[in-house]
Amino acid sequence: GQSLEQPSEVTAVEGAIVQINCTYQTSGFYGLSWYQQHDGGAPTFLSYNALDGLEETGRFSSFLSRSDSYGYLLLQELQMKDSASYFCAVRARPSGGYQKVTFGIGTKLQVIP
Amino acid sequence: SAVISQKPSRDICQRGTSLTIQCQVDSQVTMMFWYRQQPGQSLTLIATANQGSEATYESGFVIDKFPISRPNLTFSTLTVSNMSPEDSSIYLCSVDTLGRTEAFFGQGTRLTVV
Numbered sequence: 001g002q003s004l005e006q007p008s009e010v011t012a013v014e015g016a017i018v019q020i021n022c023t024y025q026t027s028g029f030y031g032l033s034w035y036q037q038h039d040g041g042a043p044t045f046l047s048y049n050a051l052d053g054l055e056e057t058g059r060f061s062s063f064l065s066r067s068d069s070y071g072y073l074l075l076q077e078l079q080m081k082d083s084a085s086y087f088c089a090v091r092a093r094p095s096g097g098y099q100k101v102t103f104g105i106g107t108k109l110q111v112i113p
Numbered sequence: 114s115a116v117i118s119q120k121p122s123r124d125i126c127q128r129g130t131s132l133t134i135q136c137q138v139d140s141q142v143t144m145m146f147w148y149r150q151q152p153g154q155s156l157t158l159i160a161t162a163n164q165g166s167e168a169t170y171e172s173g174f175v176i177d178k179f180p181i182s183r184p185n186l187t188f189s190t191l192t193v194s195n196m197s198p199e200d201s202s203i204y205l206c207s208v209d210t211l212g213r214t215e216a217f218f219g220q221g222t223r224l225t226v227v
Contacts, residue, residue, distance in 0.1 A: 048214035101216050103156040
């Protein structure tokens with residue numbers, strides 16, 4: 001089967017940097033995604049890593065190590081509006097099945113003044 | 114990008130009844146997914162719906178309880194049948210297009226069963 005692990009909660013100060021880690025186990029791995037979800041809202045896409053290394057999009061960066069089955073999301077210059085849940089998600093095609101996205105438990109980030 | 118219209122946005126239903134949730138996409142998509150999300154929890158995949166074939170259900174979900182239709186490349190429905198309070202949750206449809214890495218989500222249907 002598939003499994004993902006990420007911290008359930010993180011608290012960080014406005015203006016600081018925070019890293020949210022994610023480890024996964026799956027077969028037929030394609031890539032690792034990150035999604036942001038505010039309370040009452042739908043998940044929105046942040047980033048996707050298919051290859052090893054760092055991808056940067058503005059204040060957000062995402063890293064993947066396929067050999068370690070590990071990735072992280074890095075948020076810089078934190079703003080109050082970044083308070084939300086962040087989900088890592090594995091895109092994979094388990095043998096015999098369709099390609100699908102499986103989500104981790106989500107990390108609730110609280111940004112404090 | 115894809116714009117997804119999901120309805121109803123919320124409903125309160127009596128136990129034993131059924132609710133059909135609709136998901137309309139503004140472009141043709143290959144794959145549509147239905148998720149369930151308990152408040153404060155992660156998204157759990159219910160099933161994958163491809164046009165022209167029967168939906169593929171994840172472990173713990175069965176067609177009799179969650180029948181799905183996918184009549185064309187822009188539309189799908191999920192029915193929650195014979196509801197009980199344990200079915201109270203947020204149901205989300207998601208679309209995916211081959212070659213894209215991003216999944217798009219509808220705004221969700223908040224279901225309360227009383």
